[in-house]
Amino acid sequence: MSRRDYYEVLGVGRDASDDDIKRAFRRKARELHPDVNPDDPNAEALFTEAAEAYEVLSDAESRGMYDRFGHEGVRGQGTNFTDFDSFQDLFAAFFGGERFGARGGARAGDDLGIAVDITFVESAQGVEREIEFDVVAPCETCGGSGAAPGAGLDRCPSCGGQGQVREVARGPFGQFLRTQVCSHCRGAGEIPAERCATCVGAGRQARSRTARVEIPAGISSGQQIRLVGRGHAGDRGAPAGDVYVQVDVAEDERFARHDLDVLTTIEVPATDAMVGTTVSVPTLDGEANIEIEPGTQHGDEVVLRGKGFPSLRGRGRGHQRVIMDVRVPRVDDEAGRRAVADLAGKLTDKNYRDGEGLFDRLKHAFR
Numbered sequence: 001m002s003r004r005d006y007y008e009v010l011g012v013g014r015d016a017s018d019d020d021i022k023r024a025f026r027r028k029a030r031e032l033h034p035d036v037n038p039d040d041p042n043a044e045a046l047f048t049e050a051a052e053a054y055e056v057l058s059d060a061e062s063r064g065m066y067d068r069f070g071h072e073g074v075r076g077q078g079t080n081f082t083d084f085d086s087f088q089d090l091f092a093a094f095f096g097g098e099r100f101g102a103r104g105g106a107r108a109g110d111d112l113g114i115a116v117d118i119t120f121v122e123s124a125q126g127v128e129r130e131i132e133f134d135v136v137a138p139c140e141t142c143g144g145s146g147a148a149p150g151a152g153l154d155r156c157p158s159c160g161g162q163g164q165v166r167e168v169a170r171g172p173f174g175q176f177l178r179t180q181v182c183s184h185c186r187g188a189g190e191i192p193a194e195r196c197a198t199c200v201g202a203g204r205q206a207r208s209r210t211a212r213v214e215i216p217a218g219i220s221s222g223q224q225i226r227l228v229g230r231g232h233a234g235d236r237g238a239p240a241g242d243v244y245v246q247v248d249v250a251e252d253e254r255f256a257r258h259d260l261d262v263l264t265t266i267e268v269p270a271t272d273a274m275v276g277t278t279v280s281v282p283t284l285d286g287e288a289n290i291e292i293e294p295g296t297q298h299g300d301e302v303v304l305r306g307k308g309f310p311s312l313r314g315r316g317r318g319h320q321r322v323i324m325d326v327r328v329p330r331v332d333d334e335a336g337r338r339a340v341a342d343l344a345g346k347l348t349d350k351n352y353r354d355g356e357g358l359f360d361r362l363k364h365a366f367r
């Protein structure tokens with residue numbers, strides 16, 4: 001079966017903002033609401049498709065992978081939307097205030113947020129980091145059952161062994177029937193006859209974990225990377241939550257970032273600006289030599305093409321813009337004055353290029 005393009009599924013352009021994507025998904029959801037389309041397998045299939053598209057495109061990392069490699073790039077990631085018992089359950093996972101649930105109504109694990117600091121240069125080149133965090137994991141003693149070793153299981157008296165109870169809930173699009181996890185047995189349908197001593201029957205305990213995070217080249221401060229299924233354990237039979245790694249990029253006194261471009265200023269003595277010279281400038285890939293043309297003006301730019309940030313979407317790379325900060329020296333001794341006067345006497349209009357004056361530049365700026 002050939003799969004439709006995710007942007008096409010949501011009816012948005014490839015440059016759609018996060019808000020556009022969210023709005024498009026909500027619009028689809030309203031059209032395909034199970035109360036509007038009861039037992040319509042077509043509506044369910046369309047909603048599943050839209051939900052899948054939304055899950056991929058609403059996350060910066062998976063959207064980048066999808067943009068670069070298509071469906072292949074995000075295969076096996078994220079939620080299996082066909083795992084839901086009913087269309088209502090699937091819908092409730094998005095709009096019923098519940099997380100993505102799983103078969104039997106057991107609750108998925110909670111997400112976890114972690115911040116990682118990287119340098120400015122690392123944000124341009126990409127970097128791997130090992131992170132350490134504590135998660136709630138299945139208890140090692142009882143394997144998550146919550147039962148003491150050898151103890152049997154009794155049927156849960158609250159739900160009669162179903163693990164779930166049905167109730168009417170209100171979502172942003174009206175009332176719908178929601179499957180609620182039984183709070184007594186937490187969805188298992190059974191409760192241990194005798195509790196495990198390690199976890200006191202919870203079936204879970206805190207555990208320290210490490211994970212390697214690949215931070216892609218071009219990431220901006222505040223962007224998040226999602227590690228699917230690495231968060232807190234869920235109820236038995238339900239998926240674990242995700243880990244969201246927030247990347248904080250440190251400032252670098254040599255550089256500033258503007259979209260995909262890197263900005264640098266260099267100080268050029270006016271005497272060098274007059275006759276031209278070669279200077280070394282810092283770039284993301286180390287020092288580079290640039291030519292200062294004779295007659296360089298304050299504010300002139302030298303562009304190092306392709307020396308900027310790579311696009312997270314995998315299309316092209318920005319430039320480095322080196323801005324000249326021409327420093328005019330103070331000359332107040334007699335010998336210096338004579339030398340400058342001597343030079344001035346030799347200069348004619350030909351030494352000044354046309355259209356380089358401040359007024360000309362101001363006019364161009366507002367045109």
Ligand SMILES: [Zn+2]
Nearest residue numbers: 139142196199
């Ligand atoms: Zn235990």
Ligand SMILES: [Zn+2]
Nearest residue numbers: 156159182185
């Ligand atoms: Zn129960």
